[in-house]
Amino acid sequence: MTTLLRVGRDAHIIAWRNLLNLRRTPGTLLTSTAQPIMFVLLLAYVFGGSLGGDAYREFLMGGIFAQTMAFNAAFTTIGFANDLQRGFVDRLRALPMSRVAVIIGRTTSDLSASMVSLVVTSLCGLAVGWRIRGSALDAVLAYLLILLFAFAMSWVGAWIGLIAPSVEVAMSAGLIWLFPVTFISSGFVSVSAMPSGLSAIAEWNPITAVAGATRTLFGNPTPANLPQPVGWPAEHAALYTVLCSVAIIAVFLPLAAARYRRVATR
Amino acid sequence: MNNERPPRRPVDNDDNTNQDTRKSGEPLLRIQSLCKSFGDTRAVDGVDLSLPRGSVFGLLGPNGAGKTTIVRMLATLLRPDSGRITVGGHDTATEPEAVRRSIGLSGQFASVDEKLTGAENLYLVGRLYGMSRRTARSRAAEMLGRFRLTEAADRRAQHYSGGMRRRLDLAGALLARPELVVLDEPTTGLDPRSRMDTWEIIGELVAEGATVLLTTQYLEEADRLAGRIAVLSAGRIVERGTPDQLKARTGGQRLDVTVPSEELEVTAGILGALAQSTPAVDPVNRRVEVAVPHGRSAMTEALRRFAEAGIEPLDMALRRATLDDVFLALTEEPSPEPDRAGELTP
Structure with a gap:
């Protein structure tokens, strides 16, 4: 119990430091704000026209939310790579503090970047015709679900940031894996139109679940011209999202923590 | 450093006294047959050192002699291939946490956070040493005063000069009154004026009876600050003694x-x-x-x-x-x- 308390306390202090850093280098938030704007506009108007117009744009937003949150994993990756390069991690490692707290502090403070992205994405969505059509409670649940997923993805980002040998590598490696992960899903198109192997992956991809769950909770239907989603993950999208998020954290928390312990020996 | 702290309670004081007498005969830092290789390079090749309480030891060597590697192993940032390091009886391999609590590290790689002010940097360190908010804040203010940074306390470290930054880092290392102060090349890259300032501060520290391990490539620095010196070359100690003995x-x-x-x-x-x-x-x-x-x-x-x-x-x-x-x-x-x-x- 005292260990847990101490982890929480130390993580809180680290998060405080990260947020101060974030507030004093507002440029780092540029990606988190520009990216959702770009994706909404590109997909809504480049793809939107041929995929169903207004109905598609409303459908699209669930995918954009999921994608934006996934991409914020790169934010964690770059944050860690920077701290490593500047020697800040070494300073922390020489202090008598909880080690996992350094990573928890980072993943929680990075949630703030995700919140900024979420607000920007929502505003963009409203501008292209997306609306919250469900109840207020459902909408709150949808946002919480999205943030839970963002938090989980942040752990993957932390691990990548800790294994990347330099900031430069972290920058490209931190982003590149996100493209297949977010696009092989029902985020922007229907899964059933994909080749069979790919559609199986897409069906079980957590991005599909996040997109599906938020669509349901926000009351955004799949347009009539797209095949309706089927399968267990699609039918239990919210539950599956929670399960996936927990599983991702359960896998990547120990991985990142183990890596953190070894990281300065390179 | 410890004796400047006013006794909080009689019980505490007794405990401390007992501890000091018990350990006084034993060196605070003991390094035995320490080895570390990176690939084919033997960075540290069988180093033995022992450092009694209240002494200042200078580890002198050119770039690449293995000074920083030794410091990193001592600070539990790097695992030795073989050999043993104990600080106050705590082994770095088995009780790294206790070792981290006993040492204050400043130097080449322990950097300050540029985006935080001087006061915030020290507050952060104090909190991570387990101090309460209030203690961390007052201790930070005290150290800023001591290191002549009070006026710059609320400026971000990115606007500090090299000398100020080094002083801030030094203040962080001493904040929690560590038993052993480890200074890794404390004046490398500083202009002469800042170097004099840093020497003066280390001198004060020494006068107060702190136990210091200092690495340097400047002979003048070792001569001036350290009571005993070991010369390190290619991972081995090639000579040791007082500055006078070495010269003779x-x-x-x-x-x-x-x-x-x-x-x-x-x-x-x-x-x-x-x-x-x-x-x-x-x-x-x-x-x-x-x-x-x-x-x-x-x-x-x-x-x-x-x-x-x-x-x-x-x-x-x-x-x-x-x-x-x-x-x-x-x-x-x-x-x-x-x-x-x-x-x-x-």
Whole structure:
């Protein structure tokens, strides 16, 4: 119990430091704000026209939310790579503090970047015709679900940031894996139109679940011209999202923590 | 450092006293047969050290001698291949947490956070040492005052000069009153003024009775601050002792002669024959320098031979070997180059 308390306390202090850093280098938030704007506009108007117009744009937003949150994993990756390069991690490692707290502090403070992205994405969505059509409670649940997923993805980002040998590598490696992960899903198109192997992956991809769950909770239907989603993950999208998020954290928390312990020996 | 803390409760005080007496005979830091390789390079190759409480030890060596590798292993940032390090009886391998609690580290790689102010940087460190908000805040203010940073307390560290940054880092290392202060090249990269400032602060620390392990590539620094010195070369300790012992052991005295340019060569020949060693010739300053075992007789003899050869020295002096001489003698490559003469003279 005292260990847990101490982890929480130390993580809180680290998060405080990260947020101060974030507030004093507002440029780092540029990606988190520009990216959702770009994706909404590109997909809504480049793809939107041929995929169903207004109905598609409303459908699209669930995918954009999921994608934006996934991409914020790169934010964690770059944050860690920077701290490593500047020697800040070494300073922390020489202090008598909880080690996992350094990573928890980072993943929680990075949630703030995700919140900024979420607000920007929502505003963009409203501008292209997306609306919250469900109840207020459902909408709150949808946002919480999205943030839970963002938090989980942040752990993957932390691990990548800790294994990347330099900031430069972290920058490209931190982003590149996100493209297949977010696009092989029902985020922007229907899964059933994909080749069979790919559609199986897409069906079980957590991005599909996040997109599906938020669509349901926000009351955004799949347009009539797209095949309706089927399968267990699609039918239990919210539950599956929670399960996936927990599983991702359960896998990547120990991985990142183990890596953190070894990281300065390179 | 500990004795400046007012006793909080009698019980605490007793505990501390008991602990101190119990441990006083034992060195605070003990390093035994420490080895570390990176690939084929043996960065640290069988180093033994022990550091009693209240002493200042200088680990002297050129770049790449293994100083920082030793510090990193001591600070639990790096695992030794073999050997053992204990701080206050705590083994870095089995009780890293206790070791981290006992040491304050400052230097090359322990950096300050540029985006935080001086006060925030120290507050952060204090909190991570487990201090309460209030203690961390007051302790930070106290250290800022002591390191002459009070005026800059609310400025971000990115706007600090190199010297201020180093002082802030030093303040962070001392914030929690650690038993052992580890300073890794505390003045590398500083301008002369900041270097003097840093020396002064370390000097105060030493006067207060802190136990300090200092690494440096500057001989002057080790000479000035450390009571005992070990010279590290290619991962091994090649010499150790007090600064005076080291100077006496290598070279003894130096004979330093300045002559007109055209007589440099003849002078070098005479001095070489006299001292039976290769003299260092500095053509720019028209100076010839040679190590001599017995200064006074060498001086008389040199004067006699100069008179015979018709040479009139512009200046002639006998001086004690500096640590530079010792250092270069000890860390010199096996193949001596006559050309390194110029480097010898400061």
